[in-house]
Amino acid sequence: MTDTVSPPGASPPATPPRRILSAWLHQLAVDRWRLSEGCAPGEGADAAPLALITDTAHGPRIHAANRAGIATGAQAGAMLADVRALCPDIAVRPSDPAGDLKFLEHIALWARRWGPWSALDAPDAVLVDVTAVAHLFGGEAKLLADAHDRFIRRGLAVRLAIAPTAGAAWALSHYGPERAILAPDDDAAARLADLPVAALRLDGDVLLVLRRLGLKRLGDLTERFGEPRGRDALQRRFRNRKSPAANPLIRLDQLLGCVPEPLLPVLPQQVPLVQRRLMEPIRHRSLLDTVLGDLAADMARALEGSGQGARRLELGLWRVDGEVIVRQVELAAATRDPAHIAQLFAERLDDVDAGFGIETVRLRASWAEPLALMQRDFEAAAEAHGTSLAAFVDRLTVRLGPKAVRRPVLHASHVPERAQRWQEALAPEPPSQGELAFHARPLKLLDRAERIAVLYATPDGYPKAFRWRGAVHEVVRVEGPERIAPEWWRERGGARLRDYYRIEDDAGRRYWIYRQGIIGDGRGGMPDWYLQGLCA
Structure with a gap:
């Protein structure tokens, strides 16, 4: 490769103007339903008035309607009862917004044929960055024509626009002509x-x-x-x-274009998936367990090849009569141990009705996390000796349900009783809120700090003795204070400071106490003393 040097005084190459393509699929929900039914536009079931409905607290509402339904007055958001008064013969089907969104994600990935990245413009539009790529198609007009033809061939009604900003492209695709271009110098x-x-x-x-x-x-x-x-x-x-x-x-x-608008690109994710198409349908549990063990081993190899471990696994069973049975498990920690995976699913298959037989079994890891080999080996050794905490949590959640098991997680707060929270054991770790430089904390904190009576030489001096639960304790050693200020964004303006002390009594027992308030702080009378923890 040869480096080229620009002559002195030459200006740097100009940055190409940004160009955004907006594709509005204004009949997305109906088109998706029509494709699932195998109907061509305006033919078969799509020729009669049809509406997709959503159940609400006040009754069914129209989510979307085909052209024949719109012509009869079926508008999105209208009550089904009102629409039936205008068109008693309108056919209705349940809507599927989640399925529509997933379908739109696939369309966004497919639309990257016209640009390096694409983004969702929910609920029914896709944005594509086509900056400096229009010449590959012979110009922006031909790019729009190519995009329009490809969408139509997929059976999707679309309106397209290209503009310098996402907002302008969206506006033109929704309220401009069917194919519109806003030039950079317009x-x-x-x-x-x-x-x-x-x-x-x-x-x-x-x-x-x-x-x-x-x-x-x-x-x-x-x-x-x-x-x-x-x-x-x-x-x-x-x-x-x-x-x-x-x-x-x-x-x-x-x-x-006076204010930037951030866009989140859609990135493809490779979901580990393994399956078995059986030569003969199976009906017996022992055979199903054998197939499950083989799939778990295949999944472990697939996860190991990508350096990942599964946190959520879905097992699909396809019966001969077409019914699909799905079982799902979530794990407390990422794993790719096939024996552990098979054991968790074994407890979820007791109620499976095989009918005339199961002909296809599929295992999919819908949630995976990076997992090193060393960590996998450590957990496997721990589980072999019955000491794996993650495996124990997994077994509990499978038997009792995911909401029955909770675990403590750290919370960014210097106030001791707020430095820990409880969440479901299978919930993901909360995002890091920064490391807090705590002093040494006692091993045991009381559920609630208990008020104590303290004898001290001066109001702001060290404690000499204190009474707690009816007994008097002489203080022989004191360490502190550690001052903790109140959280001003949560406390009232009159909240008082805390001074914490680690103390030891004449019997060698150690405690963690604090004085709430100081003399002359203007936030109350004499300070109060509390015992909050027991030290080792």
């Missing part, structure tokens, strides 16, 4: 002036306020509030709205 404010204010991706209550103010077009915002004085007037009305979807000025600045 005046975005003038080009988008006739679009409705809904193109700013605002919440419904904010749109209602803007309409009541007479602001119906984007041009109304840019003309009236383009100057600093006008912006101040609108900013005062929405000054408490921090979310972009609740503040029209933030959304307008994002649309025009």
Whole structure:
């Protein structure tokens, strides 16, 4: 490779302008249902009025409708009873928002054929970065034509737009022509002036306020509030709205490129999966256990090859009659020990009805974490001797349920009673909140600090003796104090400081006590003393 040197005075190469492709799948839920039924657009079951419904507290509501259903008045968000009054013959099917989102994730990964990365624009749009790639397709117009043809071939209705920002691309794809391009040197404010204010991706209550103010077009915002004085007037009305979807000025600045808008790319994840297609259907439990053991060994090899351990495993059993039985287990710590995996699933298979037989068995690790070989060997040796804590927790949760077992986790607080919290044993570790440099803490803390009577030489001096639970203890050794200030964001303004002491009495017993408050702090009378822990 030969290095090239620019001549003196030459300007650096210009950065290509950013270009974002927005693909709005405005019939995503209906198209997905139609594809699952094998219907072509406008044919078969899709030709009659159809609505996908969602159950709510007030009754079924329309989630989406096909073109024939929309023509009869079935609008998204309407009550099913109202729609039936207009069209009694409309067919209904249950909606599946979670399935739609997963389908949209697959579309986002597939859409990376037009750019290096893509992002979800839930619930029914995809954004693709097509910066400096349009020439590979012969220009942006041909890129849009290629994208449109490929979406149509997949049976998906789509509206497309390319613009310098994600907000402008979204606005054009939703409220512009079917295929729109906003060039980098175009005046975005003038080009988008006739679009409705809904193109700013605002919440419904904010749109209602803007309409009541007479602001119906984007041009109304840019003309009236383009100057600093006008912006101040609108900013005062929405000054408490921090979310972009609740503040029209933030959304307008994002649309025009004055404020950056972060986007989260969709990254493909390889989920470890192993399966067995059986030559003959099996009905007996012993044969199923044998297949499960083989799958557990295959999963262990797959996880070891990627340097991972499983935290959640799903076992799918396909019966001859087409029914699928799914069993899931979660683990307290990442593992790839096949014997442990088979043992956990064995307790979940007692109620399985094989029917006429099981012909396919599949094991999938839907949640995996990095796991080194040394850690795996250590846990395996511990389990062989019956001392593995993770294996013990796994067995308890399988028998008692995931909510019946809890574990303590550290919490970032210097106040002793708040430095620990309880959470479900299978829940992921909370994010690190920074290491706290604690002093030595006693091995046992009381559930609640108990008030004691203390004799001292001076109000702010060391304790000489104290009474606790009816007994008087003479203090022979004292270490401290360790001062802990109250958490001002949680306590009232009159909360007092704590001074902690580690003390030893004449019998050799050690305690952890604290004085709450100091003389003259202006937050109460004389200080109070409490015993909070027992030291080793």
